[in-house]
Amino acid sequence: MLAILIDGIVQGLQLSLMAVGITLIFGLGGVLNLAHGQIAVIGGIATALLLAAGLHPLLASVLGVLSAGAFGLIMDRTILVPAYRYQGEERLLLGLLITLGLSFVVNGFLDVRYPTVALTLPLPTPSFTVGAITVRTASAAVAVIALAAFALLFAFLKGTLLGKVVRSIMQNEVGAGLCGINSGRIRTLIVALSAMMAGLAGVMQGLFSSLGTELGNEFTSFALIVAVIGGVRSVNGTLVAGVLLGIVNAYASYYVGAYLTLLILLVTAAGTILVRPQGLFAFRT
Amino acid sequence: MSVLLGVAEIEVGYADIAVVRGVSLDVREGESVGVIGPNGAGKTTLFKAIAGMLGLRGGSVRYAGARIDGRRHYEIVRQGIVYVPAERELFPHMSVLENLELGAYPCYGARAERLKFVLDLFPRLRERRKQLAGTLSGGEQQMLAIGRGLMSRPRVLLLDEPSTGLAPFFVSEIYRKFAQLKSEGLTILLAEQQVPHALSFTDRAYVLENGRIRLSGNSRDLLGNAEIQRTYLGMG
Numbered sequence: 062m063l064a065i066l067i068d069g070i071v072q073g074l075q076l077s078l079m080a081v082g083i084t085l086i087f088g089l090g091g092v093l094n095l096a097h098g099q100i101a102v103i104g105g106i107a108t109a110l111l112l113a114a115g116l117h118p119l120l121a122s123v124l125g126v127l128s129a130g131a132f133g134l135i136m137d138r139t140i141l142v143p144a145y146r147y148q149g150e151e152r153l154l155l156g157l158l159i160t161l162g163l164s165f166v167v168n169g170f171l172d173v174r175y176p177t178v179a180l181t182l183p184l185p186t187p188s189f190t191v192g193a194i195t196v197r198t199a200s201a202a203v204a205v206i207a208l209a210a211f212a213l214l215f216a217f218l219k220g221t222l223l224g225k226v227v228r229s230i231m232q233n234e235v236g237a238g239l240c241g242i243n244s245g246r247i248r249t250l251i252v253a254l255s256a257m258m259a260g261l262a263g264v265m266q267g268l269f270s271s272l273g274t275e276l277g278n279e280f281t282s283f284a285l286i287v288a289v290i291g292g293v294r295s296v297n298g299t300l301v302a303g304v305l306l307g308i309v310n311a312y313a314s315y316y317v318g319a320y321l322t323l324l325i326l327l328v329t330a331a332g333t334i335l336v337r338p339q340g341l342f343a344f345r346t
Numbered sequence: 347m348s349v350l351l352g353v354a355e356i357e358v359g360y361a362d363i364a365v366v367r368g369v370s371l372d373v374r375e376g377e378s379v380g381v382i383g384p385n386g387a388g389k390t391t392l393f394k395a396i397a398g399m400l401g402l403r404g405g406s407v408r409y410a411g412a413r414i415d416g417r418r419h420y421e422i423v424r425q426g427i428v429y430v431p432a433e434r435e436l437f438p439h440m441s442v443l444e445n446l447e448l449g450a451y452p453c454y455g456a457r458a459e460r461l462k463f464v465l466d467l468f469p470r471l472r473e474r475r476k477q478l479a480g481t482l483s484g485g486e487q488q489m490l491a492i493g494r495g496l497m498s499r500p501r502v503l504l505l506d507e508p509s510t511g512l513a514p515f516f517v518s519e520i521y522r523k524f525a526q527l528k529s530e531g532l533t534i535l536l537a538e539q540q541v542p543h544a545l546s547f548t549d550r551a552y553v554l555e556n557g558r559i560r561l562s563g564n565s566r567d568l569l570g571n572a573e574i575q576r577t578y579l580g581m582g
Contacts, residue, residue: 222454233435233437237437239429241420
């Protein structure tokens with residue numbers, strides 16, 4: 062039972078890492094990125110290809126994460142530019158269509174080009190015991206990396222000028238402009254950063270089990286559900302929601318199976334929108 | 347003194363409606379100039395156009411000798427023209443200090459010195475410095491909006507309806523602060539519906555009606571103008 066809980070928390074952290082990117086891109090750019098899971102897959106598959114080319118796993122992972130970031134950067138500066146020309150609802154809708162189309166293209170490209178490539182990062186010791194509990198080394202590694210990534214993100218948002226600038230744009234883009242802030246440039250930076258976090262989550266999938274080209278849609282839907290439940294403008298809310306959903310997901314998968322689990326998660330998301338549209342855990346951004 | 351901000355024959359509008367129609371005005375260095383007029387006369391549109399937040403359909407805006415129309419609004423802020431809108435546009439979930447700090451974005455190295463200046467000007471903000479901006483009273487929010495605008499050490503301050511929604515006590519207090527800023531050499535362009543306050547504070551003023559300048563002159567003369575007294579001061 063405890064093992065399921067730990068698994069759930071760890072997977073939840075991985076989900077949060079993707080969902081927080083959706084939250085940041087929506088909060089800053091007004092675009093709901095439907096290709097976010099695909100970016101995670103790109104990071105993982107790039108890592109797998111670099112591994113196959115003979116690189117050290119750590120170096121391959123770092124470069125994989127960076128290539129996800131580069132993909133995000135290019136996405137922001139090219140195909141999303143037409144969406145950014147509009148404001149509000151028009152931007153949101155155009156952004157949805159563009160990123161949905163991009164997710165199709167990425168899925169199709171990876172399926173055709175790399176149908177058999179998958180990322181697995183086996184660790185030297187598969188598990189260790191703490192007291193009476195046996196912990197998978199991969200779970201511990203993922204938890205440590207994810208928590209470190211979140212600690213860095215929070216330190217960045219709360220403690221640096223750039224982080225404060227990001228929060229200011231999320232709270233009031235007009236106000237940020239009045240302070241002389243070029244919000245377009247900051248947005249590009251945040252899209253790239255969010256894409257790197259997604260890439261990291263993709264690489265983590267290779268640590269747990271295996272990451273194949275088909276996982277993009279699943280990642281996107283789970284991350285989207287987490288972002289909605291956490292409050293799509295709240296970074297801390299997204300973290301909490303990810304862990305909670307990870308736990309629900311782990312127990313539900315164990316007792317009722319994967320199909321019903323997804324339904325349970327979707328009903329939770331829909332319920333959240335009805336009861337608390339700002340998100341279940343939306344405190345301060 | 348030389349003209350610091352020169353607006354010439356500008357046309358501004360939304361979709362197919364022209365809101366500002368051929369407005370020209372000059373603001374000299376160190377001067378305080380008022381723009382008065384009823385609601386919907388085009389004051390806010392005029393200010394947003396100067397601040398680069400709305401594009402011009404015609405005419406030009408010159409600042410310190412160079413044309414600035416067509417530049418992005420954040421570049422205009424960095425050059426020294428800061429717009430303080432009636433809506434204030436603060437960051438509600440950030441503290442007073444964080445709001446002020448972001449105001450210093452264009453000259454971040456000088457933020458400590460600017461912070462001291464702003465907190466000395468508005469001691470109330472010093473008392474409230476840890477409080478979230480969204481929890482301040484209307485008057486305090488207005489002080490914070492003005493304070494945030496002053497953080498980047500502007501040469502020109504565009505104040506749009508600073509008295510909106512404020513208790514009379516706060517209005518008098520804020521105008522006392524404007525007088526202090528003016529005495530220190532800041533150039534101020536002020537839009538205001540509270541005409542007596544605006545005309546007693548400014549050196550000169552323009553009367554804007556239906557997107558056009560109807561009258562202009564020394565503020566003291568305008569205060570004595572029969573038509574102004576009838577329309578805006580409820581006399582005669």
